[in-house]
Amino acid sequence: MKTSTPQRWSTTKKVLLSSMLSAAALGVSAKELTFWSMWNEPEPQAKALRSVMAAYTKAHPDVTFKVVWNGRQNQTKLRGALQAGTKVDFMDQDGDQLYGGLQAAGAGLEITKDLDKAFKDSLLPGALDLYANNGKVYSVPYVYNTVNFWYNRDLMKKAGATPPKTWDELLNLCAAVQKVGKSALVIEGNVSDYNMLYFSHLLERTYGANSMAKLFEDKTGNGWTQAGVLEAAQMTRTLWDKGCISKDARGFQYPAGQQTIALGDTLGELVGSWLPTELSESAGKDFPWSAFNFPTVKNGKGKQTDLQVALLSMMVLKTAPNPKEAVDFIKFVAGEQAQKILVAEGQIGSTRKGVAWPAVLADAEKSAREATALSNFGGGLKMVYPEFTATVLAPEFNKMFLGEGTPQQLVATLAAKTKDFWANKK
């Protein structure tokens, strides 16, 4: 007993000492990353991100996270907080909003050199470059949303139709659906960003992907006076004239329009791949969702595989207290393990090659993999010139689309306002 007591003491001391040393070592290198997020805490995507952070901490025990779940006003709140000197390591938001917001304001950390070829090649084509500025990368996309016609597969079958490849086939589809007593397409009268998708797609199918910025950058305003622009505007009105969109839809306020799909009264809507999730409560889990890309137009330069997307991205801030660890984490989020967690728990489309999307998004996944060119939601003009898009293009188009004013008036207004915009810019 006498001999064993000092031995036990000695063992206890060793254990205590080594524990203290490890704790001290951890204390020295422990990092807490502050993450401001666009999700609200109860949302499945937030829970999925929690799991991703837990997985990262498991692999890197010295890194923990402090998360502020701000919801969709994240960037607005962050800009105010940054001005007041608040320290944040990284944040997330829609990529186009980041591009026109924090990135344009110089608040984002450039991470081009931190991303090696293997990392770049691991992402779906074009995803990383979409929000890059002259080759300089400031954010990593981690959620992939596509823009397609989302429709009820059973209703399409009932109408005896197939997904259209050309504009004329789309009009034929409308007629077929009308014959079975339903409306082919629906819109939300008050969501001009959604309605603009018709105009931007028609312009892109006519002039090629990302052509809207080029039309706008003609400082004389004459970009809009080209014959194809007027034709595109007129084609959007054809949707009403041919009865593709029910006349009632003019008065629909979000979410009244999309609910008609869930209720089986309408075939589908041109919108982002978030629609099945948005309608999951009212449509039910077994709703037969499918999607097809916007069709081509006669003699147009754009292909049906050219895709508009809305990617959600993570950005490390220039003023981040722990930039190295934050960059490492946002790369981890785009990695295979994290993406699989996000798909399984958050039901999102993955930005990484080889990670399967949820079954309901199978058509969106196919269109993302086969995309021949990417442009941002709405044709990309909102990303580069958000003020013109928000104050002129979207409201003026929506007025014309809903029947207040003619396509000719729209073209004339866009030309005049574009000229004014550039004149005032000087």
Next chain:
Amino acid sequence: MQPASSSSRSTSLKRGIGRAFTYATVGAWSLFTVFFVVWIVIASLKKTRDLFSEPWSLPLKPVWGNYVKTWVSSHFGDYFLNSLWVVSISVCMLLVVCVPAAYVLARARFRGREALANFFILGMGVPIPLLFVPLVVIMTTLRMGDSLSGLSVVYVALSVPFTIYVLMGFFASLPGEIESAAIIDGCSDFQTFWHVMMPLAMPGIATVAILNFVGLWNEYQLSLVLINSPENRTLSLGIYSLISSMQYSGGDWPGLFAGITIVMVPTIIMFVAMSERMISGITMGGVK
């Protein structure tokens, strides 16, 4: 006599028509408001699909779980307590600051009184969005950013002009003889204020308390800018986070209506409980 009688008949007819028009307008307005309040409560007890397929029907099997989900999962219980705390404290602090100030500005005679009163009134014209950045900087410097106590201080500061303006009217309308009698009876200035004038102004004080309570209960912009931590969110921020999470995450519309009902309940209770006093306060301020 004949013409006079006919003219009085036509005057009373005109008055009757005017009154009928007023009642019809106010009645229609009230019906419109009550209808939508009732519709929101009914909508909060439905399933999402039923809400859109049969928007005007009554819920045969009310889904009380919408309230439980909103209260617990969406943290409305916490937001409710935050709102209650921050608004109650703000209104109490406002009254402590503004009642004596308004009394002095309304009744005392001293150099610069008018300028001071006008200065407060001027404060009502400052657009709140202009103050966002300075407020964030000041509150962060004072280490009161992202806190309910900081938000409360801002609420008090920005509500002072309106409260003083309204209360000055009440104090100015009180008869001076009562004040003089109290002074002749030996009351000090403070005793005159505390024991005589403040009780007389109670309907007015109740009115500003209710108006401020309702205004701050529904306030959104300042709390959006000044509060970041989810645990410090107020109800209006909670409602907004419910709305914004509709995109990408799916629409729980009945849950949203349950949240709106939760927000409405305290203000409705307050109006029901204190409407008599408020009306008498407004009438008193308006007539005298």
